[in-house]
Amino acid sequence: MRAAVYHGPKDIRIQEVDDPRIEEPTDVIVETITASMCGSDLYLYQGEVEEMVAPGRTTLGHEICARVVEVGPQVSRFKVGDRVTFPYSVSCGKCVACEQGQTAHCETSGKAIYGFGVAFGDLGGSQAEMVRVPLADGHLVHVPDSISDEAAIFLSCNLPAAVIAVDAADVRAGDTVALIGCGPTGLLAQRLLNHSPAARVLAIDPVEYRRQAAAELGATPLDNDENTVEAVMDATGGRGVDTVVEFVGRGPALSLAAAITRPGGIISGGGVYLEQDHPTSLFDLFFKNLQLRLNGFANAAMGLPRARQAIEGGLLDPTEVISHRVSLDEFPDAARAFSERTPGTHKLLITP
Ligand SMILES: [Zn+2]
Ligand SMILES: [Zn+2]
Missing domain, CATH: 3.40.50.720 (NAD(P)-binding Rossmann-like Domain)
Structure with a gap:
């Protein structure tokens, strides 16, 4: 598959990498419909936390709307073809931290975050054509028909x-x-x-x-x-x-x-x-x-249901903050404009 790979500060390259595969029976593989760049990605993108990333290998991105393309044998809540999103951090829904609502501190996943470098579970990011979702039944979420692909992006984090x-x-x-x-x-x-x-x-x-x-x-x-x-x-x-x-x-x-x-x-x-x-x-x-x-290390899995209700209830339309929609090939230039706060740059969406 193709992915945006971090090579150094403000140096992201689109290249072929290995497809993600089912590694644990609780995994799901999803194909990205839309992904995005978050302000918190800038710490990694700008090279401010170099010890957290593996240049030449790390992919970024923790916001997604995707479609399920493969399901591990122990996954019960999802099937191929489902339209889904995930909160930016991986949570099992069963450990003590998850039961306390501290899903970002999930003891099973070890505080893993999609696309946030080796320090947070070394998981692939959403700025790629496909993503492996561990512990899928614990935190992956169906996107209802009432919520568009672009609106669903905002359920992951923002x-x-x-x-x-x-x-x-x-x-x-x-x-x-x-x-x-x-x-x-x-x-x-x-x-x-x-x-x-x-x-x-x-x-x-x-x-x-x-x-x-x-x-x-x-x-x-x-x-x-x-x-x-x-x-x-x-x-x-x-x-x-x-x-x-x-x-x-x-x-x-x-x-x-x-x-x-x-x-x-x-x-x-x-x-x-x-x-x-x-x-x-x-x-x-x-x-x-x-x-x-x-609450910056947000328990997004806990906030997600109310975020979904806010959209479905018409409290807000999050897509109004989207300023740029780019392809994966256009993403490196768009990411630079996002980091430099080029006038008019708000939310940046990527459609691989
Ligand atoms: Zn974020
Ligand atoms: Zn947990």
Whole structure:
């Protein structure tokens, strides 16, 4: 099959690799209908976590809509031809972690993530023509006819992450919410916040076209620069926002959240933090009695049913954040534009 293989920072090449095959009786093989690139892929794509990848072998991608083409002998819930998606991490549905709802920490899969390098199970990614799905009965999901191929992509990661983070933000009537990070997941969160009792949302992003996109969905846009804290304080009578929903996953974003949240407020983090150290002041968190609720290592299998309901119920149409649709051959150039935040680049879909 053909796959997008990581060779080095910003160097992805389309090449022939071995077809995935059934290795365990609980495996399913799927053929990719549509895949995509997630903001969290950028850590690997940009070479920020080189120890996690195997250049020349690792394929990326953990978001998919696919069709089942082969089924292991112990798989009971799926048959050839089924249209499916998976949450980005592999979970068995039976271990203690899964029973506790911590499906990203599945003890059976060992926290395996599709297309996230050797550190997370060394599984093939969705940016390829086919993918092996281990423990299929535990986490693979049928896509109902009411959900399109393109909408199904968002069930793997972005929309469950947005649902989980907005829920954890515990928004109350009249709240002022700060949304930090207006990439695709941030924009989906903005749609969800429009249905929350929040009085207003301040959308913070250093990239003009992204915060403009949030503004078009109803947020008040704010640049992320040296004046952001002052601007938020000006907008909130000097008190700060009631709750923050964050999708950046970098130290400065967490520091900003701590600085702009009112005493007793909530920071709901949906971002992926792979840095070992960051400069957020524990004193700031302590002195304001802030509640830090990190769910960036999202239990997507748990959030997925509600994400599906949000689409089916017409709460939002996630496909509105798609800006680019490319073939596998066009993907290396499109990935570069995505990583460089070329104006107008939101969600990038790949159709192999
Ligand atoms: Zn993702
Ligand atoms: Zn498990």
